[in-house]
Amino acid sequence: MFDLIDLHTHSHHSDGTLAPAQLVALAAQRHVQVLALTDHDTTAGLAEAAAAARDAGMRFISGVEITAGWRGQELHIVGLGVDQENPALKNHLAHLLQLRRSRIAAIGERLRRNSSFRDADPTAAVLASTAVPTRTHVARAIVAQGLAKSTQDAFDRWLGRGCKGHVPQEWPDLASAVAAIRAAGGHAVLAHPHRYKLSSGALGNLCTEFKDCGGSALEVSLPAMSPNDAARLARLARQHALAGSAGSDFHEPGLAWRPLGRFAKLPDGVEPLLARLQDQP
Secondary structure, eight states: OOSOEEOOBOOTTTTOSSOHHHHHHHHHHTTOSEEEEOOBTOOTTHHHHHHHHHHHTOEEEEEEEEEEEETTEEEEEEEESOOTTOHHHHHHHHHHHHHHHHHHHHHHHHHTTSGGGTTOOHHHHHHHHOSSOOHHHHHHHHHHTTSOSSHHHHIIIIISTTSTTOOOOOOOBHHHHHHHHHHTTOEEEEOOGGGSOOOHHHHHHHHHHHHHTTOOEEEEEOTTOOHHHHHHHHHHHHHTTOEEEEOOOBOSTTOTTSOTTOOOOOOTTOOBHHHHHHTOO
């Protein structure tokens, strides 16, 4: 059994800051033995990461983190062990990219109505230089323009719900995200369930629907998770017969609350998803 795994990470192909090979090198420094790259709505970095992992003697799992919607809530579904060339997955990701680019363009339109952005639209450079644009990219651009102190400040002042640059997005539903992952031979994992603004009852209903449409696992171990959240997610995994996954949700060095490859072990009584991934050819 592997000692140190990380099944949720990001590179600069989505909203991370490291190239895939740099991510693998950092993981190797931290003695990670099994690594998955799970960029938002893209598999563009998988080939580079897989090659770097082979050179480092590290087991690599092809992944992606798909954006979905459920009852007005944005969800993230991690797919692990996916075939990135699968047509159904590629078509689904292409549709998500169109939605992302349209949303960023709409954010730019709203921000330009404010005098602070009239001559310096932060979304223009993001759309021109970023393959999979996210609001995090826009937030970083706002910080670079001196109009926010940090990315969180940019969300609080400009991009968050109720702010002048907020643009709501209706994403494809949960079932379609899971179906795309399964079509590509992967396992669908409900990412960071404790972060969604849902009541305990609603989260239970979400887990029921997720399992019914083919979901495999919950992320039950992430950095900075409270003991109460960890216990709650472990109960949900057991109750719904879902396996457990663990990952850092790493985006960039220097974020102490998302250290690569460091989080609690899976709780007792929760089947490790990694055991199922090991059975794949």
